Amino acid sequence: MKKEDLIIKWLDNNLSEKELKAFEQLDASSIYAKMDRAAKRFKAPEFDMDASYSKLKALRTAAHSASSNWKRYISGIAAALVISFGLFFALQYSAETEVIALNSEKTDWILPDTSEVVLNAGSTLSFNEKSWSSERAVHLKGEAFFKVAKGSTFSVYTNQGKVEVLGTQFTVNDRPNYFEVVCFEGLVQVSYQGLTRELTAGKSLKVYDNTPFDDITSKTTPTWLENKSSFTSVPYFEVVQELGRQYNMTITMEDGLNNTLFTGSFTHSNLEIALQAITIPLNLSFTINGNEVVLKSN
Amino acid sequence: MDKPLFDNVCEEQVFSQLYKKWATDLHNFVYYKFGAHVNPEDKVQEAFIKLWKHCKETPMDKAKSFLFTIINNLTLNEIKHLKVVHKYQEQQPKNYTNESPEFVLEEQQYLEKFQKALAKLPEGQRTAFLLNRVEGKRHKEISELLGISRKAVEKRIYTALEKLRVDIEEI
Numbered sequence: 001m002k003k004e005d006l007i008i009k010w011l012d013n014n015l016s017e018k019e020l021k022a023f024e025q026l027d028a029s030s031i032y033a034k035m036d037r038a039a040k041r042f043k044a045p046e047f048d049m050d051a052s053y054s055k056l057k058a059l060r061t062a063a064h065s066a067s068s069n070w071k072r073y074i075s076g077i078a079a080a081l082v083i084s085f086g087l088f089f090a091l092q093y094s095a096e097t098e099v100i101a102l103n104s105e106k107t108d109w110i111l112p113d114t115s116e117v118v119l120n121a122g123s124t125l126s127f128n129e130k131s132w133s134s135e136r137a138v139h140l141k142g143e144a145f146f147k148v149a150k151g152s153t154f155s156v157y158t159n160q161g162k163v164e165v166l167g168t169q170f171t172v173n174d175r176p177n178y179f180e181v182v183c184f185e186g187l188v189q190v191s192y193q194g195l196t197r198e199l200t201a202g203k204s205l206k207v208y209d210n211t212p213f214d215d216i217t218s219k220t221t222p223t224w225l226e227n228k229s230s231f232t233s234v235p236y237f238e239v240v241q242e243l244g245r246q247y248n249m250t251i252t253m254e255d256g257l258n259n260t261l262f263t264g265s266f267t268h269s270n271l272e273i274a275l276q277a278i279t280i281p282l283n284l285s286f287t288i289n290g291n292e293v294v295l296k297s298n
Numbered sequence: 299m300d301k302p303l304f305d306n307v308c309e310e311q312v313f314s315q316l317y318k319k320w321a322t323d324l325h326n327f328v329y330y331k332f333g334a335h336v337n338p339e340d341k342v343q344e345a346f347i348k349l350w351k352h353c354k355e356t357p358m359d360k361a362k363s364f365l366f367t368i369i370n371n372l373t374l375n376e377i378k379h380l381k382v383v384h385k386y387q388e389q390q391p392k393n394y395t396n397e398s399p400e401f402v403l404e405e406q407q408y409l410e411k412f413q414k415a416l417a418k419l420p421e422g423q424r425t426a427f428l429l430n431r432v433e434g435k436r437h438k439e440i441s442e443l444l445g446i447s448r449k450a451v452e453k454r455i456y457t458a459l460e461k462l463r464v465d466i467e468e469i
Contacts, residue, residue, distance in 0.1 A: 004456060007456060007459065008455070008456050011430060011431075011437075011452070011455050011456065011459065012437045012452070013436070014436075032463070034408070035459065035462055035463065039427070039428065039431040040431070040432055042432060043432045043433075044330065044338070044432070044433075045329070047321065047339065047342075049317075052339055052343065053321070056317070056343050056346055059343060
């Protein structure tokens with residue numbers, strides 16, 4: 001075997017025993033062995049595979065997210081949409097218009113569709129001007145008279161019930177523990193805690209103590225528009241509350257009178273006459289003390 | 299014909315397997331060819347990141363040559379031919395205790411000579427030689443790693459050995 005082939009075989013660690021002997025016989029074999037030992041000292045530094053791989057993983061995710069720019073785009077667009085929607089709704093809510101009638105005053109208001117509202121003392125009406133064209137809806141706390149222009153459904157939302165009409169004249173009175181709808185013209189649909197009632201002109205619905213009562217009226221407009229409150233079989237507490245609202249007074253009386261039904265009326269222009277009008281029929285007496293009135297049975 | 303299970307290397311499992319299989323070889327390849335100062339570990343990372351970015355178009359059986367070509371090009375782009383001086387490891391395994399000071403000095407001088415001679419080798423020969431002598435790789439393995447024929451590997455290693463021998467004697 002040639003010397004070169006022998007060395008090459010030795011380099012490949014592929015020598016047979018006989019060949020190894022022949023290799024050792026070579027002049028330079030000890031030199032080669034020495035070189036081999038020396039070469040081993042030039043080993044590459046240790047490569048920490050696991051540490052390096054976890055480092056690579058981090059780099060890889062960074063490289064990956066950088067290459068998927070479109071994802072950032074999409075999320076940017078999504079964020080912009082969310083913000084603009086948010087602004088849109090926020091602005092819509094801020095477009096809410098509120099009409100307030102304080103105690104002892106009445107307020108007229110023309111709605112965007114020329115429907116008329118008159119608020120009785122101590123009442124609040126709110127509606128959204130922006131969404132008015134798609135939905136005619138108002139929220140009411142207290143009592144109001146509506147003269148609704150013809151058109152789509154007109155809804156009055158109150159804490160106790162919902163009133164829907166197309167075009168008519170009616171009053172809604174939503175007071176604590178008392179709810180009343182009076183229809184003066186056209187047709188009104190009242191929803192009250194699952195109960196639905198249709199009122200034609202001259203019909204009214206009263207609810208107190210969670211019990212509905214049907215009634216009729218011969219009037220064409222509520223009397224309070226003419227500075228006079230009229231009641232037909234109305235619980236006495238509501239009558240007293242109404243007088244308090246009209247004159248901005250706090251009225252106290254015995255609890256026993258609360259649910260006594262009262263029929264009659266009082267004027268909005270003179271407190272003494274008004275008090276006499278509601279006390280004499282029930283044989284009560286009253287004392288006025290600044291802003292307070294106390295009712296007592298004789 | 300066998301159809302490979304994965305037609306690309308985008309699967310985490312496949313990718314990590316490739317890493318475990320080739321990272322050390324790539325690292326050593328770069329170290330022996332270009333030396334420590336090119337930071338072989340960083341080059342390994344860069345090569346694998348390139349592979350990850352192109353994982354969709356790289357079939358598994360092409361991944362190895364992809365990696366070696368990329369790492370070679372990456373390093374070449376960074377440096378143009380330069381003299382590579384490898385550091386020999388200072389610590390010597392102490393298997394014999396009766397070293398005379400002369401012997402230690404002689405050994406030291408020999409290593410320095412070897413180092414210089416190694417630096418004079420062309421990079422192809424040096425890489426093949428060190429992979430063979432230090433890493434103990436067979437000629438066949440080296441020919442696969444470097445993408446050259448087995449005969450060429452034999453030639454390179456033998457030539458390197460002879461050159462080193464002559465150079466060390468001369469110095």
